[in-house]
Amino acid sequence: MNRKPLEHIKVLDFTRVLAGPYCTMMLANMGAEIIKVERPDTGDDSRDFGPFMNGQSAYFISINRGKKSIAVDLKSPKGIEIIKELVKKVDVVAENFRPGTMEKLGLGYDVLNSINPGIIYATMSGFGQSGPYSKRPAYDMIVQGMSGIMSITGNPDGEPVRVGTSIGDITAGMFGAYGIATALVDRAITGKGRMVDVAMLDGQVAILENAIARYTALGEVPKPLGARHPSIAPFGAFKTADGYLIMACGNDSLWETFCKAVDRIDLLELPEYKTNALRTTNADKLKTHIDEILSAKTTAEWDEYLNKKGVPSSPINTVDKLFTDPQIEARKMLVEVEQPGAGKLRVAGNPVKMSGLTQEIPTDPAPAIGEHTADILADFLGMDAAEIEELIKNNIIK
């Protein structure tokens, strides 16, 4: 079997920047054909986001490799007519405009559903299609602040800290892709499409984990704890001779293994460290002990030694280290792609490995604006060259 699981799925993709394109990238990784609808003039905004390679955005390339692009003027009635014809031929429509935009274009879910009752329509937005904040503009940074995730990230009493990646956008894209996939499972039975409505803010609440449990059960407002875990110890970053080591003693048995490995069985006898609950309560004092022990050797030395002894540990890798890591290599998680005009670069691989899915990510480059307009209109709508030429001349497509 060498079928990609979504290779029969076609997606008309109005998304821009990050949340939406991340969603359709996940669909592309599983074999779906992604037809990116772009503005004829400037295309996806993220084409202008650095870093650049010979004038092309490495950022754009990394999220849009393997997609096709058609450039259609959505302000012209003829452009909208073309889109509606395409909607009849695809399985999924995805967009991440501010709520109301697709309706204004005459492309709201009700319209598209009446054209193609099997259509799955996925929308990703800051706050979702409902609720008092629905129409507010949102960025990743806003939902990171609003959702509480920043309030539990960072050092106690330190300056505020964002999660270093755009987690608000990315989780919205992930939940969007999951919603689309489950709606496709459903459609195989009912023949009917669904509207999927994902909000960045909702997604952040959904990943808050024990912070919600703590507040609801204890009324305790969770605070940032630096690099340590709220309810496991020792479990965090500790000082070594030349930097830091992550060490994670997830249970009593690993704590014992650690104490033996560093020849400090005396710590096992201390009443304040007898149980995980006690170690967590006394985490600051415990950290002082462990920092002292680990200061005797370098991070690399401890990492090798402790892993050999069965204590889970890791350095705090900078991003360059990933490019030579044997595990990342073995899992093909940084894949080289070649972008015409820009050159070779490496992009994140597909984290969803699957039997029979031998090609990890699409090898086609990211598209130029409108690179596939003529092909798609010919293939999907049977337009001939003269008709396409006329549309180009009238600035409806590019």
Add this chain to the structure above:
Amino acid sequence: MNRKPLEHIKVLDFTRVLAGPYCTMMLANMGAEIIKVERPDTGDDSRDFGPFMNGQSAYFISINRGKKSIAVDLKSPKGIEIIKELVKKVDVVAENFRPGTMEKLGLGYDVLNSINPGIIYATMSGFGQSGPYSKRPAYDMIVQGMSGIMSITGNPDGEPVRVGTSIGDITAGMFGAYGIATALVDRAITGKGRMVDVAMLDGQVAILENAIARYTALGEVPKPLGARHPSIAPFGAFKTADGYLIMACGNDSLWETFCKAVDRIDLLELPEYKTNALRTTNADKLKTHIDEILSAKTTAEWDEYLNKKGVPSSPINTVDKLFTDPQIEARKMLVEVEQPGAGKLRVAGNPVKMSGLTQEIPTDPAPAIGEHTADILADFLGMDAAEIEELIKNNIIK
């Protein structure tokens, strides 16, 4: 239409703690029937994780509400036989043991696939089923350190900081759920199952976003930047009279809107702030200006004022604030559930809203260990009461 999209799907769920249970919770949210297989003695480890409500783990409840539990001794041949019979009756098997564990139990993918060729087998682990680190123990903290995400989170030159939620576990669960859903889409066409292999480390690499683009395009090792964005400015946390405000001027037009709103059009004239690229280069100086401007009023005053003016802003909410937020309320993102013996608590809602999906999350409580053993064995395998009684007496099930 009031069908849940996965309501025809049955999942035999061997997962414990977080990554796997998060995955099957996402399937449960979409209507799948989750049969959690637990150790008869202690069950899922996370039953012992705080915080507790009348002795029950709020942590466990929040991730396992709506699932069923069967308790089966996997060390007994009869227990394994029962599992194999159940595998014939379900669609999905999910597990997050260390690689090799299911094989040792005689329940590896090859075996289960030969019993039921339609089975979708999803495994979530620290490093995946292949590669040199595959058998290493992993915790969220380890992959946060190893993947590079900690190297871009935190304040410059500050102490190391973890992402405040267990993002390594949770994204693995999310990618796992997506993999299962796409394999189900595929199975509707081919009739065949797939093995889905998700690694926490792979998942973290997949969400690194522009950090990878920057290193591959420029050879620049990304560093932590506190609360500011690496390539957009002003876009981060700024000081107010009583705390901080998140403000996100995602483009030139919003920057202009901001300057006008705070009556500082002089800033628009400064050459060092003319473009987003220049503002990013001069982000530290820009922050000084903005901190000074915002110090005149409180966070709440600025938030109200700036949002009215169309400038995206937010306070840095603590988790308690979510419980009274009208948007979270409107989106049903904190749902009250009642757990017998523990009382009422609120858990995260379903972030994947969908037409026809009227019941947001399963209303059934989290199960007691083995609460549904007898029912499931009777319903799925046609066992009679005497047979079940006998298995209980022999400590095979509970």
